[in-house]
Amino acid sequence: MKFTDGYWQTLPGVTILKAADLDQVEAAGDRLVAYCPTTRIRHRGDTLNKPVLTVTFDAPAEGVIGVRVEHFQGTRDLGPAFPLHRDDTAPTVTADGRTGTLTSGDLTVSVDAENGYRAQFSAGGRVLTASLPGSVGLVRDGEGRSFVREQLTLGVGEHVYGLGERFGPLVKNGQTVDIWNADGGTASEQAYKNVPFYLTDRGYGVFVAHPERVGFEVGTEVVSRSQFSVEGQALQYYVIHGPSPKEILDRYTALTGRPARVPDWSYGLWLSTSFTTSYDEDSVNAAVDGMAERALPLSVFHFDCFWMRQFHWCDFIWDPATFPDPAAMLERLRAKGLKISLWINPYIAQRSELFAEGRDLGYLVRTTEGDVWQWDLWQAGMGLVDFTNPDARDWFTSKLKVLLDMGVDAFKTDFGERIPSEGVVYHDGSDPAGMHNYYAQAYNQCVFDLLKAERGEGEAVLFARSATAGGQQFPVHWGGDCESTFVSMAESLRGGLSLALSGFGYWSHDIGGFEGTPDPAVFKRWLAFGLLSSHSRLHGSSSSRVPWAFDEEAVDVTRTFTRLKLSLMPYLAQLGEQAHAAGTPVMRPMVLEFPEDRSAAGVDTQYMLGDALLVAPVFSADGVAEYYLPAGTWTHLQTGETRQGPGWHTETYGFDSLPLFVRPGSVLARGAVDDRPDYDHLDGVTLDVFGLADGESRTVQVAPRTGAEAATFTVVRTGATLSATAEGTTQPWHLRAGAASASGSGAGTVSLTLG
Known part of the structure; x- marks a missing residue:
């Protein structure tokens, strides 16, 4: 203030x-x-x-x-x-x-x-x-x-960086920021995920430990x-020393909570019914089968709001007119290898039977006069679940458990920002001003803990919109309601990078944008960006996001980048392990990997996917891309062409490509499967070596699945010879540098001569 x-x-x-x-x-x-x-x-x-x-x-x-x-x-x-x-x-x-x-x-x-x-x-x-x-x-x-x-x-x-998912410039100098969750879209100073923590590139961070407005x-x-x-x-x-930005995040997330592990299947492509589109089991099957017919790998199908009856959100009852036998439908979808996600929120509409039940049991937030707090924004006469009441939490999760028993795997925990800050009373006596931001934490933790208890450690995953400090413990979070434009695509990226520097390990966004219908160029450019994010979802408001709704090239682009991402699962899964172990995000602002490069300090139109891959989304229909490369010789992952840094480059890319460069000296683990994310990442893994200098060595770890014991590979270059040593595996693996390759099986050493 x-x-x-x-x-x-x-x-x-x-x-x-x-x-x-x-x-x-x-x-x-x-x-x-x-x-x-x-x-x-x-x-x-x-x-x-x-x-x-x-x-x-x-x-x-x-x-x-x-x-x-x-x-x-x-x-x-x-x-x-x-x-x-x-x-x-x-x-x-x-x-x-x-x-x-x-x-x-x-x-x-x-x-x-x-x-x-x-x-x-x-x-x-x-x-x-x-x-x-x-x-x-x-x-x-x-x-x-x-x-x-x-x-x-x-x-x-x-x-200065951080302060939550903010959609303005990545560098916060010169900005006034109120830490106050709001349902305000992605185009203003308001934010869904406000975090009272910032870090700087001078070796320290500051966490203001207040859940109320800061x-x-x-x-x-x-x-x-x-x-x-x-x-x-x-x-x-709290003042938190680094000295590097990664070390600051390590100490900050040790203090406020590490990001949980997420299941391998969650890294695959999610397809949604979208919000207000008309859908039933036939249209769901048409979308799912259409993806399969076009060889577009799909991992998760998401049912948005209207899986329930209108005016009844949230009563957690399938609309019988649209889905007369939901259990059988979910069984059929799961038989196709899909996981199932359902939209929910913590607002209980007055028409829902749960409203009267929650009112009578005292499970809804009340006014200081003793009435149930209500308003008509979003849902008519809606009330709020009081998550400070243990009995209310049990009541709420008992309704969700019925859905889990039916075959649901994940929940999209939408909303949680429109929370009154005065005139209300919580069960545990919490200050309403403090609960405004903290409500999202209590809501998401309640649902996440249920999933963890029912599905097991490492299998719980949300698709959450609201958060505050510590919310990184309950992944994944997505960027909220953005427009379907190149400008909004860029502002969404800035939001994700800002959230990454606020301790959040994973992040996603609506491919193509949420509001409106993107033109084919926006959709195809957004596909590459979305499928090179930690999590990838096709979702919109009033129109479907199936690729063939745009043009046939969009189908090809979807296939190209989905299969590329799935082939990177040995690498991505280890990035998730780093997020869980040290709070290092999967998608990283340039300053996180190159804190000594002053030219990288303010770059917010590109990012590092882990430590090895530089991704620069294309924000124009004509394919002209501007990107910055730090020092060294970088290799384009798709073409093998090299570019020299440090410096800015301007080039034109087709829809099937974008600036996607491998950092010099990297060893990139690539999987043998590209049609699903949940495979044995270690079986047949290929170690691609890029620009390793004479005398240099790199160590990478690959686990067969998230949370399992990893094998360790050490790659060393001596003159024109590359040698790789494997420990902790009995499976086949490959070493590759350009056109040269060699194969090994189990623990041991293989070598190859560079051409």
Whole structure:
């Protein structure tokens, strides 16, 4: 929230009491505490009638320092709160009354009284960021509300990233961001997935641990500082050291939760009925059989909203007029090798029988007057499931379990953003303002935990729209309601890259766009982008997204990129394992892989699919693509042609291709199957070697399936000879570099001579 009018004045009605002095710093066990009067203390009279801000530092994990700024400490904390995973870090704390330090791993905060209160965060002998005199403040506005704010310094050329799935520029400098979930599409400052966490390319990240509205002024209140504020009497945030962006995400997701593993089948192509299209079992079969007849591999079929009766969402009952025998239909679809996904949301329409049931049992959110909270937006008279009530969670999941028993495999957990922030009461007494964003977390966790319990670890997967910090634990998330244009395709990509730098390991989007019907050029270009994303779904609003609805070339493009993606499953599955183990996303902004390349810092029209593949979607009908290559000789995956970096390139591509380059020095694991994702990735795997220099070696791991023990392959180049050693496998595998190839079987070594 903005509080000032330029540098010298506050906005009308606003007063700011700043931490103007440092009365004392003391060590309190494993904490460091600073007492900061909001006026300079020259004599005893200055201690009267002025607030004192208490700033407490602790270390929840190695390389992480927590900061809590408090005014009144008698205020009740109603919740909700982000659960944090703390380790056994024992920080080093020193204090002499006027200065103090707390060190956690390689991160140190130093507090002193130079010109008032100051705190500097440093690592490796370098200051990362600092809270300067006057940065910490207690703010009151013209409406009588109290806020606590902090301002951390930004260095020259420092770039800020993250803050959730945001559709504007990837670099957040110069942006004002409110962390407040909204159902606002992909074309504005509103976002479905708001995450109060940012990282910078100077070696640190900042997590503001508040589920309620957090206001960020990234170089806008003061251009050399990142400001954040919350309403109330206390502000809690964490500074997280890297030093690299990957290491920051590792520590952040260790603190807030790792992305779960997702099943191999989820990486395949999903086909939807789409939203308001007219469909029944015959039309579903026509779409499924049409894909098979055209040799288009399909992994998941999704039923969108109208699998239920109109005005009854969500009662979880199949529309009997459209689907008279859903269990038999699902059995027939599963016999074709498909998994089944169903659309749901947490809103219960008044016409649904579940409304009266939930009302009478006390499972719906109520107003302060004791009535069920209702409105008519989306569904007539809808209420909200109260996920803070354990009995309500059990009630809700019992309805979903019936569907799982029927043969459903996954749920699209739509909505969860239109949540009232005042005038309502939750079962556990949670603050409604905090529940506005946190509701998505409670909703998605409830459904994900059910799937995990019923389907097993590693088999649970959602297609979720809303989220906040920690939501990465319940994948997958998709980008929401975008238009069917090239501009919207680009804004969707920016949203996904921003979410990746907010701790989310997987991401998807509606191929072709959601609103409207894309022209064939948009659809075909979006196909390549969508099928080179972690997860791929054909879905729209009022029109079908089957490829032959556009033209025959769209069918060919779908086949080309679906089969390409499925052949990459040994590689993609290991990227998923990295997301699960360390929070490193599958789709990576360029800055994540090339943090030292200043030219890559602001690139948001392309991405790395893992560490080896550079993908630059084409955003024009004429096929002209502009892309940036970092240093080295890059090889086009489809053609074998090479391009030199660093530098920008402009080229024209047909619909069956795009800038898809392999990073120099990569060993890319390719599967022996390209018609489904859930095969034995290790059996017959090919190790494609690209530009490995003399004396270099690379190690890759390949597991037969997600979560299984992986085999390890080590590839070494010595002069004109490539040799590869396999450990932990008895299956056949291949080594290839250009036209040269060699084969092995089981553990052992093979070699080939480069031409």
